[in-house]
Amino acid sequence: MQKIVVEGGAVLNGEVQISGAKNAVLPILCATLLADEPVAISNVPHLHDVVTTARLLGELGAGIQVDEGTAGDGKPGRGRGITVDPRTVRSHIAPYELVKTMRASILVLGPLLAKYGEAEVSLPGGCAIGSRPVDQHIKGLQALGAEISVDHGFIKARRNGRLKGARFVFDVVSVTGTENVMMAAALAEGTSVLENAAMEPEVVDLADCLNALGAQIEHAGSGRIVVHGVERLHGGHHDVLPDRIETGTFLVAAAMTGGRVTVRRSRADTLDAVLDKLRDAGGEITVEGDRITLDMQGRRPKAVNLTTAPHPAFPTDMQAQFMAMNCIADGVGVINETIFENRFMHVQELLRLGADIRVEGHTAIIRGVEQLSGAPVMATDLRASASLILAGLVADGQTTIDRIYHLDRGYENIEEKLSGLGARIRRIA
């Protein structure tokens, strides 16, 4: 099994280009099922989850064409492109084998139901970071008139006639729940109003993509999304939003190593809470167009307190990386995790590197130490993997990170990008 080896001590300096967002491209790929014609997607990151989603769409019968280094519409320079042709979709079943490896597979539920009248999608179950219920997806689709049963581990959904626009209030803010219901409502008869909707930038990107295909979605990015259903969606092109979590991860790397890093092709407006905390940590941040620069001028970061919550508050997907920063920061930082009950799996591994962390329920109290010491560690989930690389960058000696398949789900060429900034990092077989 592959591992990543990091030699600590390098100060990161330079520029790095940000890839398309994993959490935007996966729902967008699923949304192509709603269209009547091919949809070209550009700025698609090279990620394992993208391959899994393409496999799932292929198993449903969709045609998949990958254009390396083009926009899918033939224009060069916007990363990888994927064109999905949904006209050959024949199956409406998302099997357990695929859903268990990637929770985002649940996002075919709304599109299959709305477009083809039926869907069978395996229940995703929980994962390392906690239980991951989908009751809000089911209730939202039922509000649109779907008949849904859960049977032998599968969600079985069907409709009689078109789905009907409705008002639905989410009990909890759910990103994928909002996306599933919004996609289904796009082809419903009449208007739907989704209250307490997720406001994440990836929800907005999905709405922008659907609107480019002819949907009529208003106010995505607010807590009240209005969807005027249309009869059909046509083909088109969409360029995926830059990955705000990848962006944040590189900026934390700069802050931890005392360096100066510019991220290119990023969107600072999607990162307010993260940039705010990096300023609190002592980073000098400048934003010029799609470039964000963090300059630490050799200083040690100051410990920061934070609480994860739905957007625009601090994202749970940046919690582990900030935990790594607090491990070597000056002072004591307190981190509250409110989204996932078990998203502290990285703590045990950070302790192996010499961190001083105490966990009390959903709260971690981190007392910064002067120096971490490199050791073999094990990645437990995607962002935990990133936090261990970050810790390895500043640890004394060598840190070897095992189970990096988690990392490949969500970070494109992370070791090459970090090497380009001066990190001593390599992948071994």
Ligand SMILES: CC(=O)N[C@H]1[C@@H](OP(=O)(O)OP(=O)(O)OC[C@H]2O[C@@H](n3ccc(=O)[nH]c3=O)[C@H](O)[C@@H]2O)O[C@H](CO)[C@@H](O)[C@@H]1O
């Ligand atoms: C609000 C939030 O920050 N969501 C995060 C969540 O999205 P993801 O879409 O995976 O999860 P949700 O947003 O649906 O879950 C948010 C919360 O709602 C609960 N819930 C969700 C759906 C449901 O039907 N019933 C229910 O009770 C979950 O247990 C969780 O506590 O994980 C992703 C991957 O780490 C992150 O990118 C998202 O930022």
Ligand SMILES: C=C(OP(=O)(O)O)C(=O)O
């Ligand atoms: C945990 C993540 O993704 P997923 O929901 O796909 O597991 C993530 O993006 O940090």
